[in-house]
Amino acid sequence: MSTEQEAIKAKADKGPFEAVVYGHKHIRERFYRLGLEFAGAGAKAFAKAKAGQFAQIELSTAALPAAEKIPEDLADAAGRKILLRRPFSFCDVSTEKEKTRVDILYRAVGPATLRMTTLAKGDSVSVIGPLGNGFSIPADKKTALLVVGGMGAGPLLHLAKVLTADYPDIEVTAFAGAKTKAELPFEKPLDEISQQVGFSLAEFARHSIESLVATDDGSTGYEGFVTDCFSKWLGQNSISAKDTIIYSCGPEEMLARMAKIAEERGIDCQVSMERMMACGIGVCQSCAVECKIEGSSETIYKLCCEDGPVFNCGELVFSS
Amino acid sequence: MEEQIDISVDFAGLKLANPVFVASGTCGYADELADFMDINSLGGFITKSITVKPRKGNPTPRIVETDSGMLNAIGLANIGLDSFVQEKLPIISKLAVPVFVNVAGETIDDYVAVVQRLAGEGRIAGFELNISCPNVAKSREGRLTAGGLSFGTEPAQAAEITSAVKKAAGEKVLMVKLSPCVTDISVIARAAVEAGADALSMVNTFTAMVVDTEKRKPALANRTGGLSGPAIKPIAVYLVNKVYNEVAKERGIPILGLGGIRTASDAIEFIIAGASAVAVGTASFIEPGCAVKIVEGIKKYCAGHNITNIKELIGCLG
Numbered sequence: 001m002s003t004e005q006e007a008i009k010a011k012a013d014k015g016p017f018e019a020v021v022y023g024h025k026h027i028r029e030r031f032y033r034l035g036l037e038f039a040g041a042g043a044k045a046f047a048k049a050k051a052g053q054f055a056q057i058e059l060s061t062a063a064l065p066a067a068e069k070i071p072e073d074l075a076d077a078a079g080r081k082i083l084l085r086r087p088f089s090f091c092d093v094s095t096e097k098e099k100t101r102v103d104i105l106y107r108a109v110g111p112a113t114l115r116m117t118t119l120a121k122g123d124s125v126s127v128i129g130p131l132g133n134g135f136s137i138p139a140d141k142k143t144a145l146l147v148v149g150g151m152g153a154g155p156l157l158h159l160a161k162v163l164t165a166d167y168p169d170i171e172v173t174a175f176a177g178a179k180t181k182a183e184l185p186f187e188k189p190l191d192e193i194s195q196q197v198g199f200s201l202a203e204f205a206r207h208s209i210e211s212l213v214a215t216d217d218g219s220t221g222y223e224g225f226v227t228d229c230f231s232k233w234l235g236q237n238s239i240s241a242k243d244t245i246i247y248s249c250g251p252e253e254m255l256a257r258m259a260k261i262a263e264e265r266g267i268d269c270q271v272s273m274e275r276m277m278a279c280g281i282g283v284c285q286s287c288a289v290e291c292k293i294e295g296s297s298e299t300i301y302k303l304c305c306e307d308g309p310v311f312n313c314g315e316l317v318f319s320s
Numbered sequence: 321m322e323e324q325i326d327i328s329v330d331f332a333g334l335k336l337a338n339p340v341f342v343a344s345g346t347c348g349y350a351d352e353l354a355d356f357m358d359i360n361s362l363g364g365f366i367t368k369s370i371t372v373k374p375r376k377g378n379p380t381p382r383i384v385e386t387d388s389g390m391l392n393a394i395g396l397a398n399i400g401l402d403s404f405v406q407e408k409l410p411i412i413s414k415l416a417v418p419v420f421v422n423v424a425g426e427t428i429d430d431y432v433a434v435v436q437r438l439a440g441e442g443r444i445a446g447f448e449l450n451i452s453c454p455n456v457a458k459s460r461e462g463r464l465t466a467g468g469l470s471f472g473t474e475p476a477q478a479a480e481i482t483s484a485v486k487k488a489a490g491e492k493v494l495m496v497k498l499s500p501c502v503t504d505i506s507v508i509a510r511a512a513v514e515a516g517a518d519a520l521s522m523v524n525t526f527t528a529m530v531v532d533t534e535k536r537k538p539a540l541a542n543r544t545g546g547l548s549g550p551a552i553k554p555i556a557v558y559l560v561n562k563v564y565n566e567v568a569k570e571r572g573i574p575i576l577g578l579g580g581i582r583t584a585s586d587a588i589e590f591i592i593a594g595a596s597a598v599a600v601g602t603a604s605f606i607e608p609g610c611a612v613k614i615v616e617g618i619k620k621y622c623a624g625h626n627i628t629n630i631k632e633l634i635g636c637l638g
Contacts, residue, residue, distance in 0.1 A: 008354040008414050016607065058606065081388045083549050085606055128608070276383050278390060279605040281355070283348045285368075285394045286383040301376050301397065 014281070015128045016058070017042030021119050022101060030071070030108040031185045032117060033091070035101060036127065043100040049093045050134030051159035052249075052272050052310040055102070056085035056280040058126040062115035070114065077111045085128065086112045087277050089155040089249075089309070105154040105185055131280050132309050135159050135247055135270055141170055142243040146209075147230050147258055148176040149250020153185045155272050156249055157203050164207040173197065174204045174211040175233070177226020177250075181219035193221045197233070226250075227257040234265065241266045248272070248313075256318035269313040275304040282306035290317040325622045327615075327630045329363070329596050331574045332493045332518040334418050334445055336363035336597060338615045339630065340587065343578050343601035344368055344422035344448060344497075345394070349408040350415060356608035360416045361615060363597055367404075367412065369424040369450050372433050374400030384530045384539040389552060389580070390602060391528055391545030396424050401434050409441065418445035420495060428484050435488040446493030449485055449517075451478060452501075452524035472499040472524075475511035486516035495519040495576060498563075500552075501527050505559050506566040513573050521576035521599065522563060523556045549602045553580030557593050564594025564635050582610060584617020594635040 019042060023035035038046050046055075060082045064070070070078050092103040108114050119125065135155070137144075144163055146156045153176060163172050178184045188202045197212045199205035200221075213221030214229035222229040248258045249272040262269035275287035287304035292315050299317050302308065329339045344366040347353050359365055377397025384391050399407065412419050421444055425431040435447055451471035471481045478496070486494050496512040498505055500523040509520055525546025530539040538544070556579025568575050577595030581587050582603035590598045600611040607613070622630060 008351055008359065008411060010355045012355055014355050016609075060606075080386075082385065083388055083390060083602070083606065084385050276381050278383050278392070278602075279346075279608070281352060281608060283346060283352045283608075284383070284392070284605055285345075285377060285397045286380075286392065288377060288380050288382060288397070290379075299376075 013041050013045050014131065015042060015045065016126045017045065017128075018124050019102070019127045021121055021123045021125070023121060024119055026117075027185065027187050029182055032106055032108065034104045034106065034116065034119060036104065036125070038100045038102065038127075039098070042127070043095070043098055046093060046100040046102050046130055047095045049090060049102065049130035051162050052089065052134030052155045053130040053132050054087045054089045054280070054309060055127050055129030055131060056087055056277075057116075058085050059112045059115045062123075062125070063118045064115055065118050071108070074108070074110065074114055078114055080111045082112050082115070084278055085280065086116075087131075087280055087305075089158070089272065091154040091157040092161060093158065105151070105157070107151050107185065128280065132305055133307070135272070135310050137163070137167060137170075138245060138268065140243070141245045141268075143239055143245070144170050144172045145230070145244065145246045146172065146174040147226060147246060147248040147250070148174065149226055149248075149254040150178045150183055151185055152249030152251075152272065153203070154249075156247060159247055160204055160207045160209050164209065172207075172209045174201070174209050175214070175226050175230045176201060176211060177214040177216070177229065177254075179216045181215055184213065184215070184220070195222050225254070225257070227254055227261060230258075231261055234261070244268070245270070252318065255313065255316075259313035259316065259318060262313055270310050271313045271316070272309045273304050273311060273316070274309065277305055280305045290319070291315045292317055325619055325628055325630075327618055327622065329574075329630060329634070331364075331576075331597055332446070332495070334364075334493060336418065338363040338618065339591065339595075339597035340611050340615045340618070341366055341420075341576060341597060341599040342604055342611050343599035344420075344450070346601045346604045349404075349411060351411050353604070353608055357612045361612050362417055363615075364418040364420065364445070365412070365415055366420045366448055366599065367408070367422050369396050369398055369422045370401055370404050370434055371396060371398055371424050372401050372430050374398065374403065379541040381540055382542070382545075384545070386528075386530060386547065386549075387551060389547050389549030391530055391540060391547050392525070393540045393542035393545035395542065401437055405437065409443075413443040415443075419443060420446045420448045420493070422448040422450050422497070423485070424450040428481050431481060431485050432488045435485050439488060439490045439492055444492060446495060446518070447485070447489055448521055449482065449494065449496045450524075451481060452497050452499030472497075472508060473502050475507050478508050479511040479515035482512045482515035482517050493518045495521050497524055498522040499524050500555065500559055500579075506563055509563045509567040513567060513571055517573070519574045519576060520563065520568060521578065523552075523559055523579050526552055526555070548580065550580040550582060553586060553589075556580060557589050560590055560595050561593035561637060568594065569635060581614070582607070584614045584621055587614050587618060588621050588633065591630070591633050592635070592637050594637070596634050
């Protein structure tokens with residue numbers, strides 16, 4: 001290196017780190033929970049991971065499941081040689097004895113997540129992260145409402161834990177929806193879920209958070225979109241808009257409906273967006289998210305990886 | 321042994337400590353990759369494309385993964401010349417390695433404007449002329465100027481733009497980045513070199529399409545994108561060798577080889593085929609420090625093959 005020039009300094013150590021699988025649970029259907037453990041620099045970096053941040057995981061070296069275990073609808077995709085890392089948010093982060101454990105809730109939907117299912121205890125994977133901006137918790141809020149659509153459960157479970165542990169004065173209620181009962185990414189038997197708010201989802205109940213479940217087809221809980229269920233609940237409960245914040249993660253059409261509800265009621269709302277990403281570190285410009293420019297009808301593209309994935313929903317332009 | 325190996329190369333009058341660049345569009349403006357590697361340990365750096373005005377880029381999806389590759393249709397999203405000068409040039413000026421600024425536009429005037437503004441900047445070693453971006457299409461006066469792609473596919477236009485930019489570039493090195501989407505790449509290479517190109521970089525991505533069979537629509541919002549990654553490497557190696565033999569060698573014009581390089585042996589293939597230097601592109605997305613590892617790997621290859629000077633390898637294909 002030249003002595004005349006000052007080097008461009010690194011801002012943070014983001015890896016790639018080696019993580020070791022400490023546990024891997026098949027929840028049911030195609031839902032899994034992968035437990036990764038970091039030591040050394042990786043443990044330090046991920047100990048500071050915020051709810052809503054994500055990591056890029058290298059899965060190209062993981063093995064495919066045996067042919068008979070590959071679901072028929074994924075058989076064609078399964079043979080594809082994957083190239084890019086895949087982004088995942090965290091459903092839990094914990095640190096003990098200089099090791100950091102990061103749990104990831106995922107669903108096998110393509111060639112990379114299919115490979116991910118074969119990771120076993122003791123296997124190691126290469127991880128870059130933590131990346132992006134997580135959820136922020138404004139000081140003046142007294143109520144937090146978590147609204148989950150399908151696989152959006154991950155980062156909101158992490159946030160639920162953080163809110164309960166570090167913000168005891170904030171009252172939290174969770175709403176979780178999916179198309180059908182089978183697509184709810186939760187562990188407990190979901191047959192007897194009532195249409196009332198209660199401790200029906202163990203994942204939230206363990207943080208003393210009550211929840212309400214909705215399915216589009218009514219196979220359990222409220223029949224209809226989780227956004228409709230949430231709207232109805234808002235109508236029945238007198239909450240102070242100013243003291244409340246909504247956190248949401250799920251499919252984009254759902255987030256668009258959440259944005260509308262939040263705007264109509266004047267409630268602050270942060271949503272976690274999803275985009276196809278190549279790098280996850282602000283270089284490739286793939287993960288553009290259309291945003292409003294204040295005082296202008298023009299829009300700009302921000303990057304989901306660097307400016308997000310969490311955005312204040314008021315700044316987003318939803319295409320749907 | 322490895323200490324005695326000389327892997328420096330001469331590249332159009334520039335002395336590079338090693339032959340490894342990071343490719344335009346895969347390394348931003350240098351600060352993004354600083355968390356992952358020491359860019360000063362590379363041979364050189366190439367910025368993301370700069371256009372006169374800022375560009376928003378294309379709607380999403382902008383990328384889709386393919387077998388051993390990916391398509392991208394970013395649409396030359398960039399901060400524009402003014403912001404580049406104010407915000408990024410000071411960062412790039414801290415680099416100790418030669419820096420090339422990748423220049424794009426829709427008209428010759430666009431390209432010339434960017435190069436004229438930057439030609440006086442001492443810390444810029446040269447320009448990489450992007451006449452081969454497949455992802456921006458705009459009809460102007462009845463003529464399709466595809467983000468420069470027509471400059472890269474018609475020899476007369478390639479010559480015209482190279483010549484105009486060369487004048488604006490002054491003493492700076494002018495490298496022209498070639499599109500592989502042509503009938504005979506040597507025709508375009510020759511046109512660019514005869515019009516004043518000091519170096520060639522090749523190849524840019526291959527125009528390609530992925531169809532979503534559920535929606536029966538293209539997977540990308542832009543419909544088509546540029547294919548990159550290991551999938552294109554053998555074609556890129558072939559094209560480098562072709563241009564080396566038919567155009568570059570006799571004229572002493574160096575080639576920057578790129579297309580799917582992710583290991584040192586990939587890089588060595590390009591060098592043996594005729595490239596004086598190589599650029600790592602898509603692989604940096606997966607392994608941001610990949611280019612530095614390739615520098616080390618090249619040294620190891622030389623040590624293992626009794627090569628004391630990498631120049632022996634350039635174009636040595638038997």
